[in-house]
Amino acid sequence: MNRLLLFILLASLQSVYAQKSNIKTFPVKIEGELRNSFQKVIYLHHQEGETVFSDSIPVNKGFFKFQSKLSEPRMFWITFVKEATQQNNVVFFVDEAPVKIKLLAGDSLMYSTVTAGTAQNDYMEYKVMINNFVSLQQRMQNDFTEAAQRGDVNAQTAIRNEFENLNAQYLFGLKNFIKTHPKSAMSAHILNNDFNNANIPLAEVEEALSYIDPSMKDNSNVKAAQKRIDDKRGTMVGYKATNFAQADPSGKMVQLSDFRGKYVLVDFWASWCRPCRMENPNVVAAFNKYKSKGFTVLGVSMDSNREAWLAAVQQDMLNWTQLSDLKGWGNEVGKIYGVTGIPANYLIDKEGKIIAKDLRGAALDEKLAEVLK
Numbered sequence: 001m002n003r004l005l006l007f008i009l010l011a012s013l014q015s016v017y018a019q020k021s022n023i024k025t026f027p028v029k030i031e032g033e034l035r036n037s038f039q040k041v042i043y044l045h046h047q048e049g050e051t052v053f054s055d056s057i058p059v060n061k062g063f064f065k066f067q068s069k070l071s072e073p074r075m076f077w078i079t080f081v082k083e084a085t086q087q088n089n090v091v092f093f094v095d096e097a098p099v100k101i102k103l104l105a106g107d108s109l110m111y112s113t114v115t116a117g118t119a120q121n122d123y124m125e126y127k128v129m130i131n132n133f134v135s136l137q138q139r140m141q142n143d144f145t146e147a148a149q150r151g152d153v154n155a156q157t158a159i160r161n162e163f164e165n166l167n168a169q170y171l172f173g174l175k176n177f178i179k180t181h182p183k184s185a186m187s188a189h190i191l192n193n194d195f196n197n198a199n200i201p202l203a204e205v206e207e208a209l210s211y212i213d214p215s216m217k218d219n220s221n222v223k224a225a226q227k228r229i230d231d232k233r234g235t236m237v238g239y240k241a242t243n244f245a246q247a248d249p250s251g252k253m254v255q256l257s258d259f260r261g262k263y264v265l266v267d268f269w270a271s272w273c274r275p276c277r278m279e280n281p282n283v284v285a286a287f288n289k290y291k292s293k294g295f296t297v298l299g300v301s302m303d304s305n306r307e308a309w310l311a312a313v314q315q316d317m318l319n320w321t322q323l324s325d326l327k328g329w330g331n332e333v334g335k336i337y338g339v340t341g342i343p344a345n346y347l348i349d350k351e352g353k354i355i356a357k358d359l360r361g362a363a364l365d366e367k368l369a370e371v372l373k
Contacts, residue, residue, distance in 0.1 A: 023071045024071065025069040025070060025071050026069065026070060026071075026095075026096045027067065027068075027069055027096075028066070028067060028068045028069060028070050028094055028099075029065075029066075029067050029098045029099065030044070030065065030066040030067075030076075030094070030098075030099040030101065031063070031064070031065050031066075031098070031099070031100055031101070032063070032064050032065075032099075032100070032101030032102065032103055033062055033063055033064075033101070033102050033103065034059050034062050034063070034064065034103045034105060035062065035102070035103065035104050035105065036104055036105045036106050036108060037080075037103075037105030037106070039059055039080055039105065040058065040059055041056050041057065041058055041059060042056075042057050042059060042064060042078055042079070042080060042103070043055070043056055043057070043078065043079045043080070043081065043082055044057050044066055044076060044077075044078055045076065045077050045078075045079065046074045046075060046076045046077075046094075047074070047075070048074070048220065049220065049224070054082070055068075056082075070094065072185065072219055072220065073093055073094060073095035073096075073117075073119040073185035074093070074094055074185070075091060075092070075093055075094075075123075075189060076091070076092055076093070076094050077089050077090060077091040077092070078090045078101070078103065080105070089109070090103060090109065090112045090114065091123075092114040092116060092120055092123065093116065093117075093119035093120045093122070093123040093185060093186065093189075094116065094117075094119065094120075095116070095117040095118060095119040095120075095185065096117060097116055097117025097118070097120075098116075099114065099115070099116040099117075099120075100114070100115040100116070101113070101114050101115075102114075118184070119184065119185045119186060122181055122184045122185070122186035122187075123186050125177075125186075126177060126186050126190065129173055129177065133166065133169070133170050133173065136166055137163075137166060140159055140162060140163050140166065143155070143159055144156060144159045144160075147159060171200065171204055174190055174194050174195070174208065175204070175207060175208050175211065177190060178190060178191060178208050178211040178212060179211040182211055182212055182213040182216070183213045183215060183216060185219070185221075187211075187212060187216075188212065188216055188219045188220075188221035188222045188225075189221055190208075191205075191208055191209060191212065191221060191222060191225045192221035192222070192224045192225045193221075195208055195225065196225075196228065202229065202232050202233070202236075205225070205228075205229055206229060209222075209225060209226065209229065230242075231336065234336075234354075235336070235337045235338055235346070235354070236354065237354050237355065237356060237357055238353070238354065238355075239353065239354060240351075240352050240353050240354075241256060241266070241346060241348045241352055241353065241354050242256075242336055242337070243255060243256050243257045243352075244256050244332075244333045244336055246300065246323040246324065246325055246332070246333055247323065247324070247325065248321060248322060248323055249306075249310060249313075249322060254298075254321055254323055256298065256348075256352075257352065259296060259298060259348075260350070260351075260352055261294075261350050262294050262295065262296050262350060263290075263294055263295045263296075263347065263348065263349055263350060263368070263371060263372065264295075264296050264297070264298050264347075264348050265283070265286075265295075265296075265297045265298070265345050265346070265347050265348075265359075265364070266298050266300060266337075266345060266346045266348065267283060267297055267298065267299050267300065267343070267345045268300050268302060268333075268334060268337070268339050268342050268343065268344040268345065269299060269300075269301060269302070269342055269343050270301055270302040270303050270309075270328075270342060271301070271303050271305070271308040271309050271311065271312035272303070272308065273302070273342050273343065275342070275343055276342055276343040277312065277316065279343050279360055279361070280316040280318065281316075282360065282361050282364060282365075283297060283318075283364070284316065284317055284318065284319075285365070286364050286365055286368055287319070287320060289365070289368075290368050290372055293372040294350070294372065295368060295372060296320055296321070297318075297320040297321075298320065298321050298323065299313075299318055299320060299321065299322040299323065300323050300324065300331065300333050300334065301322060301323070301324035301331075302324075302328055302329060302331050302334055302339070302342055303324055303326060303328065304326050304327060304328035305326070306324075306326055309322075309324055309326070343360065344357075344358060345357065345358060345359060345364075347359060347364075347367060347368075349371070355367075355371065
């Protein structure tokens with residue numbers, strides 16, 4: 001298809017989409033110069049959610065141009081090959097301001113320059129901060145290696161402690177950046193990327209989010225970070241359980257919320273899991289003992305074989321609602337709840353709040369006796 005026609009069609013589609021969804025957009029204009037290269041095409045990429053968008057940009061006598069529309073400031077990057085890798089390439093932020101780029105190809109790529117708007121200025125400030133942390137980390141690694149080579153245990157311990165302190169400083173630095181740039185697209189990016197780490201305590205992520213200005217609530221990075229926080233809370237004791245829906249053996253979709261008003265044990269198991277099968281008699285005993293008092297079980301199977309799943313349900317006399325999407329470890333409910341080992345379970349009260357997890361053997365009976373007096 002003719003590139004000009006393609007661009008017109010894309011622009012038209014963007015306009016229609018913006019009208020239908022009532023999303024405000026702004027024009028994007030990128031102009032650049034490429035030196036030290038005979039490259040005829042460069043590739044411009046940006047990411048929205050999990051999707052990476054790529055455009056091939058012709059280079060004419062060392063110059064290139066790109067125009068489009070965005071609904072919010074975004075990170076872009078340029079490559080000389082089609083692959084959208086962000087490694088060793090020019091990365092920059094685009095907002096309403098025009099973008100001017102001077103690309104120096106070859107080994108001098110790192111000396112390329114980008115002149116753009118506020119979002120890019122914030123990004124450069126962020127890079128300085130990160131580079132300082134990387135330099136400190138590298139120095140510590142070198143010092144630790146030298147201490148290990150000379151057998152200096154005390155020095156190694158001191159460096160480990162220093163490294164732990166550096167981690168704390170890093171988190172403080174990220175939070176402080178967001179706190180001092182509450183309306184910045186870079187802050188939203190940090191929230192959704194740097195804080196997207198399972199090793200960072202939820203309280204730290206929640207604190208970082210609290211510094212974002214309310215005017216940023218519709219930013220895609222902020223919304224994604226908020227969803228991760230909500231999902232994480234929804235699998236923790238003391239919080240409302242994340243709702244889900246999955247099919248029972250007849251194909252009927254069943255939701256967790258269907259059981260509101262009862263105490264429900266969401267039980268993750270599988271026919272092939274021996275520890276699960278050994279635990280099933282305890283769950284059966286608890287079900288039979290407390291079902292008349294407002295207790296039930298909702299089984300979520302990590303099976304991929306329908307026949308094996310249903311045979312185990314019958315053999316173990318699991319006379320409660322059973323669900324599975326037959327994706328094995330890829331079970332979508334298992335993903336939501338971060339299940340990496342089975343048996344696993346969550347006890348949810350009548351209001352939908354998680355009050356306990358991983359109750360096995362006598363512990364399940366004891367907890368039910370406590371709450372179902």
